[in-house]
Amino acid sequence: MSNVILSTNKLCKTFSNGGMQQHVLKNLDIEIYEGDFTVIMGSSGAGKSTLLYALSGMDKPTLGSVRFFDEEIAKQSNDMLAVFRRKNCGFVFQQMFLLDNMSILDNILASGLLVSKDRKSITARAKDLLTQVGLTEVIWRKFPSQLSGGEVQRAAIVRALINQPKVVFADEPTGSLNSAAGKAVLDVLTEANNNGQSMIMVTHDLKSARRGNRILYMRDGVIHGVCDLGKYVSGDKERHDKLQAFLAEMGW
Amino acid sequence: MLKWGGRVKKLFMLAFANIRKTKGHTVSLFIMFFIAALLLNAGLLITFNFGSYFDNIVKDLNTSDIYYVMPDHYYNDEVEDYLDHNDNIIEMQKVDPMWVNAEVVFNDNMWKRVFLLNDADKAKTRTMTKWKFVGEHLPVEDMSIYLPYIFQLSGGYELNDKFEMILHDSKLEFTIKGFTEDVFFSSPETGFMGVYLPYETYEKVAVQLGEQHQAALVFANLNTMNKDIEKDIRDMLKLESTPTTTDITSTFFSLDRPLVEMARTMMAVIVSIMIVAFAAIIVVVCLIVVRFRIVNSIEEDMTKIGSLKAIGYTSRQIILSIVLQFTLIALFGSIIGIAMSYSTTPMLSDIFAQQSGLKWVQGFDGTISGIALVIILLIVGLVAFISSRRIKKLSPIVALRGGIVTHSFRKNHMPLNTAKGSLPFVLAVKSIIQNKKQSIMIAIIMIAVSFAQTFAVGMFYNTTVDTTTFLETPGIELSNAVAVFKPEADRETIMEELKIMEEVRKVQYIDEVFVNVDGNEISVYVMEDYSNKETDTVYEGRYPIHDNEIVLAGHLAEIIGKKVGDNVIVSMGETKEEFIVTGLSQGAYMSGMNSSVTYEGIMKLTPGFQQSTLNIYLDKGRDAGVFVEKLKHLYGESFLLTLDMDQNMEQGAGMYISIVSKVGITILVVTIAVVILVLYFVINSSVVRKKRELGIQKAVGFTTFQLMNQLSLGFLPPVIVGVCIGSVIGVTQTNALMSIAQRGMGIMKSNFIITPMAITLFGAGIIILAYVCSMLITYRVRKISAYALVTE
Amino acid sequence: MNRKKITIIIFISLSITTGIAMFAFKDRSKAEINVVEVNDIVKSLANRWEDLDEYGLPGLHYGMDYVVFDNNNKLIKATRRGLSEDLSSAIRNRDTIVDIKQKDQILGKLVIYNDAKDLWQQYRKQLLTLTLLILFIVAILSLSYIVLIDKKIFRPFRKLQTFAKHVAEGNLDLPLEMDRGNLFGAFTESFDLMREELKRARENERAANQSKKELVASLSHDIKTPVASIKAVSEVLSAKSMNDVVRNQLNIINSKADQINTLITNMFNATLEELQELKVRVTEQSSQLLYDLIHKADYDNQVTVSKIAECIILADELRLEQVIDNIISNSYKYAGTSIDVTARITAGYLEVIFRDYGLGVSEEERPLLFNKFYRAKNAENKSGTGLGLYISKYLMNKMSGEIDCENTESGFLVKIKLLLA
Incomplete structure (x- = not known):
């Protein structure tokens, strides 16, 4: 078994609206392994995204701990977390969240230059990655608003990968894309995972879920079931059936 | 610290990108800073340099005491x-x-x-x-x-x-x-x-x-x-x-x-106080707007801040980039404003020269301008820092979700199912309640602005429309003509004849002699009955009635440390008498070194005193010049001197009036500009912020005009409240402010006519202007469509 | 934020109090005599000395009380009665005495009444009012502070108390509301989370218990059939057997089987009592499901199903299966003929009719069939508990459906009605 990158212990997160509490995560204990493409599934409101953001240090849990290797991140200050994120985490969001006042390349460099001061090499790496995800030079100079959703999302993935993070967190990366663009984005993510990139993705889309090799199913703030699938191979019927059986059992 | 240097570049990148993105706001902020810096620098230059410029001349020319x-x-x-x-x-x-x-x-x-x-x-x-x-x-x-x-x-x-x-x-x-x-x-x-x-x-x-x-x-x-x-x-x-x-x-x-210095620089001092005070108001308004802008831009860019945080920018870096963004705008705006303010100094110099006869040449003053620049940058930086501090507490996920916090206690004010009134009205009230802070800010700005405006209107009215009070300011009795008898003239007869002349309204003696009050050689007015005086210059106490009473100029009283009820020794030659101070008067004449006693009072000092200066008051509309000619013609032999006071006053007060009215108009213009700018800011950002809301409302069938009205109505109440408070403060405090400004020249109580009518009119004007402006600015609502919502 | 507010409140209340105090003690000039006014009175008196009676006293509007004496210290005039009558009483009263002079000639004396006593009285009153006012303000301030503390600290605490009491009483449905300042921090959240987890655990426990009982009930029901078979077989064998020993042994088997039967019936009855209800989870189902269910129950291939109209019915698949199973096995048991199944849609229901060609039941027994543990006369010698139709009726009711039976000319029919979605 490979190393545990992220683990939680009795992780809880509570929201409240007008005083009414809502416990979105309840005493959650999970482990995420290095090199895995972990997929978190579950019905909406099950706490998938909340878990993702608690794991990535974007949000602070109410109770419990989150460990990144041996580092406790749940209690760190905002700025320490920011430094933690820039080194160890990459993010891909459903709404992309690229900075709309900068060109694509600048967007990536704004992230890359946070970690590396070697402007030349980071630019080279950015261009390399952009080419890899199929974005041509013409696009680099454009602003996010001038591109299609799929292109922007691929650029966002490049931004997530630029600092060679330990984990990439993806929150429904294909949620706002059509199926063709979604497939391209998923291909890019799979490719990165095949290159050894650990990945955690939240989705409620079966096509996306198929790409993962470990599925966590959440219900009512707890992990309802886990399914180990093995590496994704395109068109593997048996694997697909196993996943469907798992999801059926989970009542998806 | 060394690590920092490399990172500042990134922050500049962020700041510039932001500036590029919000061009409209950047330009209007730029204008605000431009105005603020211009006024501040000009005010500071006058305050510190005009006086010292004169001092330098005094020193250079080795002027004697x-x-x-x-x-x-x-x-x-x-x-x-x-x-x-x-x-x-x-x-x-x-x-x-x-x-x-x-x-x-x-x-x-x-x-x-x-x-x-x-x-x-x-x-x-x-x-x-x-x-x-x-x-x-x-x-x-x-x-x-x-x-x-x-x-x-x-x-x-x-x-x-x-x-x-x-x-x-x-x-x-x-x-x-x-x-x-x-x-x-x-x-x-x-x-x-x-x-x-x-x-x-x-x-x-x-x-x-x-x-x-x-x-x-x-x-x-x-x-x-x-x-x-x-x-x-x-x-x-x-x-x-x-x-x-x-x-x-x-x-x-x-x-x-010292007397000469005061006389020659007084006007500059007053104008500079007015400009500096006004500049201060505008600077404050600018800063409030800047703060508002920063807070708003944080709200607008919440998701941007969120994604910056997500990719690992620390709060400090983000705050720094915001501070940098606004200080950069402030820097450029201020530099140009300061540069421009040097082109205004010759104009001001010309204005001042009318009184001082002094050609004030203002070269570039690095210290003053540096101070002005540093003040603005420092305050802007500080304001930006303080208002962006809350980014620190914002967790990235909260920012990404547009500010939805873990624990929320939001309330729905005025639910539509129970609220009474027309829909646009209720929606407007809802938005006022929801934007409490913004409304308060608009109100405060409007208070400041309309106060300045009232002040300006007051100045303008008193210098161009009704100048009576203004002419009274120096404290001289305002008669139409003055005639001085020769010692041997037949006073009784001529006086009687004058009284029955058809154009003459009133004739009375007001003489002026020199006495010594507690060792100070000052002029003293002599009148039989002060209740006949037309120009009331006593601001505390009353005019003398009895022969042992005296009124001192406030300035003089201050110098010799006397107040109402105290005794002073008045001497003339060898005669000394004790007088009770019954009042303090104001007046710029003889730089505030004068006093008033009754005829009986002066008789105690010089029993041989003879009244000889006649103040003649004509009916309204009579030409004093013609009358003086007539006087010369009729009694030329009996008079030592005849004076057309109307003409005299006009000459004397003319330049004063022209200066103050110019300043007043300037303030008025700047005020209106500021009102428009502020409204532009507030409304524009409000429209941007409510884009979604407005799009949805359009989608459900609100017309552009309805939305415009609803938005504009939302801004109106704080505008009205602000204008009302500001005008009331203006009406009640303009004279107080002017009194302070003119204290140096011996005017303790300013009596400017503040016409509530004109103020109300201008206040209503500002409100209408605000409404029209907001309608114009909200016209951009038409561009927001439900489609934009879908694509965003 | 809170500290800011408190500072502002303190500042405002301080400035208000100071303002009131300043205002109250501002007007001290009354204690002093206004020299200018006195001068006016003296001078006016001097001017009209000769005709004082004619003109009256000057300066009355100043509100000063005074007495005028002539040079012989004789009272000439006074503003009111009760003032100093002569110079010595004036001195005693610390009155102000001023010479009335005209051209260096002293005409008389002006004695201004010293109303220090009144003033003192007035001051005391003022002081009293002020003290009361300040006390009042302090009271209001402390009151509002108490209210504030109550609102900010005690009310959330009381809420917490009520919550704890509810939990202790086992009422786990009332959530703990979060207070605005989240005074108790993670305590609030973990406490509420605990409540939820407790509730879930209890729910789980209840469900486990229920399913255990159901298991027992169905097991005991199921065991009866093989036991009946054992009994029947042993009876047959006993009848056939020639050997007494064997017959005897077979009789023992028979009696033991009876014993088992009794025991199981007892156990089943006991569980059934506890088993308050069988869980029915109604979902929307296609009517085509019926084919399947009938087919599963029909292990002797006696059933012919005519076409069932396609529609969506509300049913619990599992329970419906149980019902159909029961109907068909009853028919097997008591009629042993072929079974025709027809279905039709009537007034919001899908009506499914199972028709056999057996003897049916007597008309007087028919209404009793659905009673608990009722067994028809013809059921003698047949294994059964008398529960099948009872449970079927219960389940059908739970599915908002109905079950009914009829004797027909050709045999017996059972009719189930399933609610259409």
Whole structure:
């Protein structure tokens, strides 16, 4: 078994609206392994995204701990977390969240230059990655608003990968894309995972879920079931059936 | 710290990207900073430099503390000996100019002044109270003259022009070859006008005028400033304290430097106070707007901040980039504003020169401008820092979700199912409640702005529409004509005849003599019954009624440390009497060194006192000039002097009025500009912020006009509240403010007419302007479509 | 934020109090005599000295009380009665005495009444009012502070208390509301989370218990059939057997089987009592499901199903299966003929009719068939508990459906009605 990158212990997160509490995560204990493409599934409101953001240090849990290797991140200050994120985490969001006042390349460099001061090499790496995800030079100079959703999302993935993070967190990366663009984005993510990139993705889309090799199913703030699938191979019927059986059992 | 250097570049990148993105706001912020910096720098320049500029001139020209001037024949051995051996005199220098009472053309009017004719070549060697040329001067010809700079500035004279002096019985003609400046004799406000003649011309004129125009002028530096020397000399010469003739060239006269300085810089001080106060208001408004803008941009860019945080920017870096963004705008706006403010100084200089006769040349002042810049940058930086501090507490996920926090206690005010009233109205009220902070800010800005506006309207009204109060400001009784009886005239008869003249409304004596109050030589007004006075200048207490009562000028009372109810010793020659101070009066005349007693009161001091100065009040619409001519014609023999006061006042107050009205108009214009800018800001960002909401409302069927109305109505209540409060403050406090501003010139209580009508009108104007503006600005709502929502 | 507010409140209340105090003590001038006014009175008196009676006293509008004496210290006039009658009483009262002079000639004396006593009285009153006012303000301030503390601290605490009491009483449905300042921090959240977890655990426990009982009930029901078979077989064998020993043994088996039967019936009854209800989870189902269910129950291939109209019915598949199973096995047991199944849609229901060609039941027994543990007469010698139809009816009711039976000319029919979605 490979190393545990992220683990939680009795992780809880509570929201409240007008005083009414809502416990979105309840005493959650999970482990995420290095090199895995972990997929978190579950019905909406099950706490998938909340878990993702608690794991990535974007949000602070109410109770419990989150460990990144041996580092406790749940209690760190905002700025320490920011430094933690820039080194160890990459993010891909459903709404992309690229900075709309900068060109694509600048967007990536704004992230890359946070970690590396070697402007030349980071630019080279950015261009390399952009080419890899199929974005041509013409696009680099454009602003996010001038591109299609799929292109922007691929650029966002490049931004997530630029600092060679330990984990990439993806929150429904294909949620706002059509199926063709979604497939391209998923291909890019799979490719990165095949290159050894650990990945955690939240989705409620079966096509996306198929790409993962470990599925966590959440219900009512707890992990309802886990399914180990093995590496994704395109068109593997048996694997697909196993996943469907798992999801059926989970009542998806 | 070293690590920082490399990272600042990134922050610049972020800041510039932000500036590029929000061009509209950047430009309007830029304008705000421009205005603020311009006003601040101009105000600071005037406050610190105009005064010191004058001080420098005083120092450069080695101006003496005081000068004494008297007809040459007064200056006998006894006086010389006294002056030579006086302990109080540190050093002194005597010169021998000529003095004449002459009439000259000044700005198309006849101008009567006493001129000191100096020998320019001899005066050049003067070590005390030197003079200098302003601008270039030409080689001398026959009958050349150098005139004070004021003649060029507002007298309408240029080099090589002819200059005529009409004397009592002769005429002197010169060609102007240069303009000069000195401290004592360059301003129309301070007694004598000093002109300088080249040696040959001087000799010629001396021959023409003869002995009786020779004067002795003594400059002296004193240990302690007092009037002892003047008093002693008067005693030696057995001169009355009161000049019995109106011809000053036959009396002894002295003037000290502080008085001259005050007279010449007062206007600048007042205007500078007004400008600085106004600049302060505008700067404050700018800062409030900046704060608002920052808070808003944080809200608008919440998701951007979130994604920056997500990719690992620390709060400090983000805050720094915001601070940087606004300080950059402030920097450029301020630099240009400060640069522009230097182009306004010549204009201000011209305005001030009218009174001071001083050509104020303001070069670049690094210190002042640096201070202005640093002040603005510092405050902007601080404001930006403080208002962006809350980013620290924002967790990235909260930011990404647009500010939905873990624990929320939001309330729904005025639910539509129960609220009464028309829909746009209810929606407007809802948005006011939801945007409480913004509404408060608008109200505060409007208070400041409409206060400034009321002030400006007040100034403008009083200087151009109804100038009565303004003319009263100096504290002189406002009659239409003044006539002074010759000692031998038949006062009773003429008085009776005057009273029954059809155009005459009122005739009364108001005399002015010199007395000594607690050791200060001051002028005192004498009237039989002060209840007949038309100009009420007493701001505390009341006018004297009984023979042992006196009213002191507030400024004087302050100097000698007396207040209402105290006793003062008033002396005239050897007679001394105790008087009770019953009131304090204001007035710029004689720089606030005057007093008032009753006729009986003065009789106690000089039993032989005879009233001789008649103040004549005409019915409204009567021409004082015509009346004076008539007077001269009828009783020419009985009067020593007749004066058309209307014309006199107009000349005297004209420049004052023109200055203040210019300042008032400027304030008005800037105010309106600021109102528009502020509204642009608030409404624009509000529209941007509500884009989603508006799009949805459009989608469900609101028309553009309905939305515009709803938005505009939402801004109106705080505008109205602000304008009302501001106007009320303006109406009640303008006089208080002016009193403070004019305190230095002896005006303790300003009585400007603040017409509620005009203020209400302007207030309503601002409100309508606000509404129209907001309708215009919200017109961009039409561009927001439900489609944009889907695509965003 | 809170500290800011408190500072502002303190500042405002301080400035208000100071303002009131300043205002109250501002007007001290009354204690002093206004020199200008006195001068006016003196001078006016001097001017009209000769005709005082005619003009009356001057300066009355100043509100000063005074007495005028002539040079012989004789009272000439006074503003009111009760003032100093002569100079010595004036001195005693610390009155102000001023000479009335006209051109250096003293005409008389003006004695201004010293109303220090009144003033003192007035001051005391003022002081009292002020003290009361300040006390009032302090009271209001402390009251509002108490209210504030109550609102900010005690009310959340009381809420917590109520919550704890509810939990202790086992009422786990009332959530703990979060207070605005989240005074108790993670305590609030973990406490509420605990409540939820407790509730879930209890729910789980209840469900486990229920399913255990159901298991027992169904097991005991199921065991009866093989036991009946054992009994029947042993009876047959006993009848056939020639050997007494064997017959005897077979009788023992028979009696033991009876014993087992009794025991199981007892156990079943006991569980059934506890088993308050069988869980029915109604979902939307296709009517085509019926084919399947009938087919599963029909292990002797006796059933012919005519076409069932396609519609969506509300049913619990599992329970419906149980019902159909019961109907068909009953028919097997008591009729043993072929079964025709027809279905039709009537008034919001899908009606399914199972028709056999057996003897049916007597008409007087028919209404009793659905009673608990009722067994028809013809059921003698047949294994059964008398529960099948009872449970079927119960389940059908739970599915909002109905079950009914009828004797027909040709046999017997059972009719179930399933609610259409």
